[in-house]
Amino acid sequence: MINPSKVVKKLDPYVPGRSIEEIASNYGLDSKKIIKLGSNENPFGPSPSAVEALKKNLQQISQYPESNLNNLIKDVASYSGVSPSNVILGGDGADEILDVLGKTFIEPGDEFIVPIPGYMYYEYTLTIQGAVPVYANWDVPSNTLDVNSVIKAINPKTKLIFLCTPNNPTGGLISREDIINVLESTNAVVVVDEAYYEFSGVNNIDLLNEYKNLFILRTFSKVLGLAGMRIGYGLSNPEIIKYMYRVKPVFSLTKLSEVAATATLHDKDYIKKSTELIVESREFLFKSLSKFKNLKVYESKANYILVDVRETRFTAQELSERLIQKGIIVRDCTSFKGLDEYWIRVSVGTLDEDIEFIKILKEIIFMKIKKS
Numbered sequence: 001m002i003n004p005s006k007v008v009k010k011l012d013p014y015v016p017g018r019s020i021e022e023i024a025s026n027y028g029l030d031s032k033k034i035i036k037l038g039s040n041e042n043p044f045g046p047s048p049s050a051v052e053a054l055k056k057n058l059q060q061i062s063q064y065p066e067s068n069l070n071n072l073i074k075d076v077a078s079y080s081g082v083s084p085s086n087v088i089l090g091g092d093g094a095d096e097i098l099d100v101l102g103k104t105f106i107e108p109g110d111e112f113i114v115p116i117p118g119y120m121y122y123e124y125t126l127t128i129q130g131a132v133p134v135y136a137n138w139d140v141p142s143n144t145l146d147v148n149s150v151i152k153a154i155n156p157k158t159k160l161i162f163l164c165t166p167n168n169p170t171g172g173l174i175s176r177e178d179i180i181n182v183l184e185s186t187n188a189v190v191v192v193d194e195a196y197y198e199f200s201g202v203n204n205i206d207l208l209n210e211y212k213n214l215f216i217l218r219t220f221s222k223v224l225g226l227a228g229m230r231i232g233y234g235l236s237n238p239e240i241i242k243y244m245y246r247v248k249p250v251f252s253l254t255k256l257s258e259v260a261a262t263a264t265l266h267d268k269d270y271i272k273k274s275t276e277l278i279v280e281s282r283e284f285l286f287k288s289l290s291k292f293k294n295l296k297v298y299e300s301k302a303n304y305i306l307v308d309v310r311e312t313r314f315t316a317q318e319l320s321e322r323l324i325q326k327g328i329i330v331r332d333c334t335s336f337k338g339l340d341e342y343w344i345r346v347s348v349g350t351l352d353e354d355i356e357f358i359k360i361l362k363e364i365i366f367m368k369i370k371k372s
């Protein structure tokens with residue numbers, strides 16, 4: 001008889017955003033016509049220099065990748081304004097860094113604090129390692145962290161505390177003051193998740209000099225346009241970084257991922273333009289969605305917007321299903337703890353994609369109102 005561990009038996013599987021391939025084959029749609037606004041990727045695609053560099057390096061796939069990634073580490077350090085000894089790279093994106101953080105700091109029975117609604121992967125990956133989630137509160141109406149709920153949850157068993165800024169899925173920022181307040185209230189490692197910081201114009205790098213328990217998590221999957229290459233990184237004090245390297249799978253960052261990451265970081269124009277265009281598109285999408293009388297829209301500093309759809313009389317699942325039938329993928333947030341079944345998250349697309357989405361959404365909501 002197959003007998004997995006108790007934790008695995010009880011584990012709720014992680015619900016990822018839906019892919020273009022899955023939707024095209026399940027709904028008989030042309031994959032080229034599908035608009036994907038579900039996973040917060042860069043809608044303008046990868047840097048052309050990354051694509052060029054990948055083509056040039058294809059022959060290298062018969063060899064193991066570098067285990068020592070000094071050059072990429074130097075580039076990431078210079079992009080982030082830290083020294084190379086502050087950097088760890090992950091080969092399954094920032095998600096791998098989360099797994100390595102757990103393996104480095106968690107003993108079974110230890111606790112981690114996670115404000116909800118928040119990014120669900122923290123809980124998924126750490127409960128597998130025997131850690132216990134303790135929920136704090138993200139105040140959705142004001143789109144801010146309830147910092148007291150975090151501080152109240154701290155106890156001697158707390159090993160990791162997650163502060164996601166901008167927060168996924170709500171898009172709100174955590175103030176510097178609140179981050180400092182948490183850092184000063186604990187010896188646990190405070191993971192400030194800045195996966196979307198480029199869209200917000202703010203970051204918390206300077207706090208690394210002062211707080212040895214700060215860990216900043218980042219990714220190449222968002223504005224850097226490499227979600228499919230699975231590259232993440234963490235920034236912290238050299239002692240934490242050294243312990244984490246003991247645990248990290250040695251060859252998890254593939255040669256091609258390294259090549260694509262290096263080329264992207266050197267393509268400053270691509271990064272600047274992508275950021276500007278996405279921010280412009282986000283403001284357009286926010287304004288357009290705010291005009292719907294039956295939607296409640298939350299201001300965002302990231303590349304997605306959280307929308308409360310209950311007044312349309314659709315659940316999030318029904319509305320996402322209608323959109324999918326028309327070739328548009330959004331994120332149904334029903335699986336996010338701390339939200340009920342009436343929330344969707346819409347990633348910012350190109351302006352043309354936003355316009356098409358708004359047009360189809362209007363038609364779907366109008367038809368529902370007409371029928372009832």
Ligand SMILES: Cc1ncc(COP(=O)(O)O)c(C=O)c1O
Pocket residue numbers: 039040092093094095096119164168193195218219220221227230231232
């Ligand atoms: C807040 C947040 N952190 C981390 C990640 C993980 O990113 P990746 O594993 O693609 O690098 C994501 C991905 O969506 C995210 O939204």
